Amino acid sequence: MADGNQMSEEAVEKTIGNAKSMTIIATKGTLDWAYPPFILATTAAAMDVDVTMFFTFYGLPLLNKKLDLQLGTLGNPAMKMPMMGMHMGMPSIVGVIPGVTSGATAMMKNMMKKKGVASIEDLREAAVLSDVRIIACQMTLDLFEMDPKDMIDGIELGGAATYMESALTSDVNLYI
């Protein structure tokens, strides 16, 4: 049992032994797709789960210090935004008009702020602060000629084997 704030050695060992773990592969970098990996990672960490995130392909830019995430409007008939007292969908063809993506993005960000939804920047910071292990895919880095210096601190570079080592011992593995 805990003795004041100090856990006994036995209790610490028991806690570590019982700790659940989860990995998430983040493969997409639009504003809407950026949310699920960060929401789940931060919430799991808050529930004492040991979390590893692997960022690859279009998910990798989510680690850039400066984010300017856009909403993908094309080919998403499920996207219906509250507008003028109703929910309006957008015909796919409209998404190709210049300015529509940035307009829809601005609307979404505004809506999120009004509804008290955290920004991706805030969730990412919470993930780092709660010791989520963050792996940037080395191959994607080379492929897209990205520079780790442009990315947030506290991340490591690794490949599929680095991820798999973690996935093989985890209770939950998600691909997003």
Next chain:
Amino acid sequence: MADATLDAKGLNCPLPILKAKKAIKELGVGGTLEILATDPGAIKDFEAFCRTTGNELMESGEEGGVFRFVIKRAA
């Protein structure tokens, strides 16, 4: 009276949980945290959070559209 109060009104999922976790960490073992929230999802989420982390959900209720929880830190 709880040892500390967290005002999470107006915040949406998962912020009430993240902020509560941080506030619980600052309590001593056995300390209590009162949380005020307006996110309707918070009721089920705080129940699940407490079942998983072992912290005790001592009170859960609603008054005037504001949900109120009291959580006791277990370890």
